[in-house]
Amino acid sequence: MSDDLTRPDLESDAELAFEGALRPESLAEFVGQTKVRGQLQLLLTAASMQGRTPDHILLAGPPGLGKTTLAMIVAHESGRPLRMSSGPAIQHSGDLAAVLSSLVPGEVLFIDEIHRMARSAEEMLYLAMEDFRIDIMVGKGAGATSVPLELAPFTLVGATTRAGLLPNPLRDRFGFTAHLEFYEEDELREVLARAARLLHFDLDREGLAEIAGRCRGTPRIANRLLRRVRDFALVHGRDADADAVRAALELYDVDPLGLDRLDRAVMQILLERFEGGPVGLNTLAVSVGEESETIESVVEPFLVRIGLITRTPRGRVATPQAWKHFGIEPSQGAFL
Ligand code: ADP
Numbered sequence: 197m198s199d200d201l202t203r204p205d206l207e208s209d210a211e212l213a214f215e216g217a218l219r220p221e222s223l224a225e226f227v228g229q230t231k232v233r234g235q236l237q238l239l240l241t242a243a244s245m246q247g248r249t250p251d252h253i254l255l256a257g258p259p260g261l262g263k264t265t266l267a268m269i270v271a272h273e274s275g276r277p278l279r280m281s282s283g284p285a286i287q288h289s290g291d292l293a294a295v296l297s298s299l300v301p302g303e304v305l306f307i308d309e310i311h312r313m314a315r316s317a318e319e320m321l322y323l324a325m326e327d328f329r330i331d332i333m334v335g336k337g338a339g340a341t342s343v344p345l346e347l348a349p350f351t352l353v354g355a356t357t358r359a360g361l362l363p364n365p366l367r368d369r370f371g372f373t374a375h376l377e378f379y380e381e382d383e384l385r386e387v388l389a390r391a392a393r394l395l396h397f398d399l400d401r402e403g404l405a406e407i408a409g410r411c412r413g414t415p416r417i418a419n420r421l422l423r424r425v426r427d428f429a430l431v432h433g434r435d436a437d438a439d440a441v442r443a444a445l446e447l448y449d450v451d452p453l454g455l456d457r458l459d460r461a462v463m464q465i466l467l468e469r470f471e472g473g474p475v476g477l478n479t480l481a482v483s484v485g486e487e488s489e490t491i492e493s494v495v496e497p498f499l500v501r502i503g504l505i506t507r508t509p510r511g512r513v514a515t516p517q518a519w520k521h522f523g524i525e526p527s528q529g530a531f532l
Contacts, residue, residue, distance in 0.1 A: 201424065201448050202456035203496050204260030205357075211420065218419055221272050225389065226262065227415075228383035232271045232374040234410050236266070240274050241370055250274060251301050251371025252325055252352040254310075256359035258497050261376040262414030263355035263458040266305040269274030270353055278304045281453055283312030290315040293332060293345075296324050301348040310354035311361040318366055325369040358492035378501050381405070386413045388422055397426045402438035410445055412454040412498050424448055444500045453502060453521065458486060462495050463504060463522060466514050473512030 200206045207215075215344040219452045220226045222300045223233050234255070243250035253270065254296070255263040271278035277300060286292050286307070291314075299305060307313065313321075324330050328349050331342040354370065356362060367373070385401075385408045392399050406416070407425065412420040428444035429436040451460070464472055469483065477496070481488035486495075496512070500503045 199452065200456075201420060202366040202417050202450060203415050203458065204258065204412065204413055204453055205490065207416075214423065215376065215416070215419065218394055219267065219268060220412050222316045222490075223269055223273060225390075226265065226269060227386045229262065229374075229376055230275050232266075234352075235372065235374065236270065237436070238423060240270065243246060249276075249349045250351045252369060253354070253365065254359070254362075254370040254373040255353065255355045255376060257357070257376030258378070258414070258494060259357055260414040261378070262415060264306070265374060267304065267353040267355065271304040271306075274304070274351075276302045276304050276351070276374070280306050280307060280308070283307060283309040286317045287435045288314055289320045291318040292319060292320050292324075293330060296320075296330060298346050298348075299350045302350065305347065306352055306353045306355070308355045309357070311356045311358050318363060321498060322351075322365055322369060331428070339363045342393060358489065372465045378498065379415060380413075381408045384408035384411060384413070384415065384418050388418050391419050395422070397422070397433055397436065399425070399436045400438070400439075401434055403441045406445070410450050410452060410454040412456070413501060416452070421445065421450065457492075458484065459495055459499060462491065463499070463514070463518060466505065466512065467522055467524050472514040472519070473505075474508055474513045480512065 213327060223237055226233060239253070242334055244411065250270065250398055255266055257263065267280075268278060276408055279295065279299060281295055286295075296306065320330050324347055328347045330345050332345050333340050334343050335341060354372075357374070359375075360368070385404045387405045388399075388407055392404070403425070407418060407421050411421055412491070425436060425441050425444045428434070428447070429440050434440045450456075455463070465480060465483045466475060470479075477492055478488050482490045486489070496505070497506075503510050504515055504521065507513075516526070
């Protein structure tokens with residue numbers, strides 16, 4: 197559906213399979229995020245020189261920027277098996293105990309959306325991360341006792357779109373936190389050139405640049421748009437050049453800045469109903485009928501990044517560029 201084409205937090209099963217084929221397998225193949233790559237490389241090399249499991253790693257940032265890919269790379273580069281889990285799948289401490297107690301020595305445990313794990317499991321995880329041990333409750337009521345269980349040493353890689361929601365004791369137990377940033381256009385061109393090569397799809401430089409400018413700074417969306425352009429060129433029997441890219445993306449309503457339906461809805465409410473703000477995040481979320489978590493972790497970071505809104509102590513405010521992009525005359529009170 198075209199509405200979801202530029203939503204980095206929505207993924208179909210078909211896309212998961214497609215993404216799997218395009219995932220870089222080593223840090224050297226991973227495009228951009230130069231600083232984080234260097235930091236991870238150091239951490240992995242040091243652990244390998246000392247013959248121990250690498251420190252626990254927290255990957256924070258908006259969806260589609262490469263957190264799952266990096267977790268896989270950590271396992272691959274350190275030659276360790278990988279176990280995948282997610283916060284929503286861990287609803288009780290028992291769910292976590294089952295995963296932790298079945299890890300093999302040195303395994304990398306990836307917990308996606310770690311901020312959505314049950315509170316009781318978080319507490320169990322503190323001890324597991326620190327001492328590779330958990331306490332299991334046996335029995336019920338007055339006769340219940342806690343039995344310690346030794347775990348195999350492991351490396352936890354947690355991913356979150358909302359690092360601010362993690363309790364401090366959990367955040368403090370990660371040896372390293374990487375904050376992933378939106379990608380620059382030249383990096384996105386590289387992501388796209390790599391994907392096009394793997395898909396045996398010939399797209400010229402200008403075409404790559406056109407997609408790179410419209411993918412919300414996000415590799416997941418870049419790859420998704422590339423696939424649509426490939427379909428378009430195939431069906432219309434056209435060369436895949438910049439004109440074909442523009443025609444394909446117009447067909448799918450992809451805005452020149454890469455804004456999607458929800459971004460546009462938020463901006464229009466902010467500009468038209470609230471005269472450019474300031475307005476609180478929750479009010480914006482209610483007005484567009486979305487969870488405030490989605491607005492905060494998916495929509496807002498990108499709108500701030502491209503300079504359409506700013507955050508102020510009194511709420512979110514539209515910038516002069518936002519009025520211009522949407523072709524609306526600022527109301528009298530705007531920018532006061
Ligand atoms: P997240 O876990 O942050 O939502 P993923 O790791 O699933 O994001 O990345 C989404 C897709 O984008 C992957 O299939 C991968 O192919 C691609 N991707 C992400 N980051 C990069 C990168 N730095 N270089 C190349 N491809 C990337």
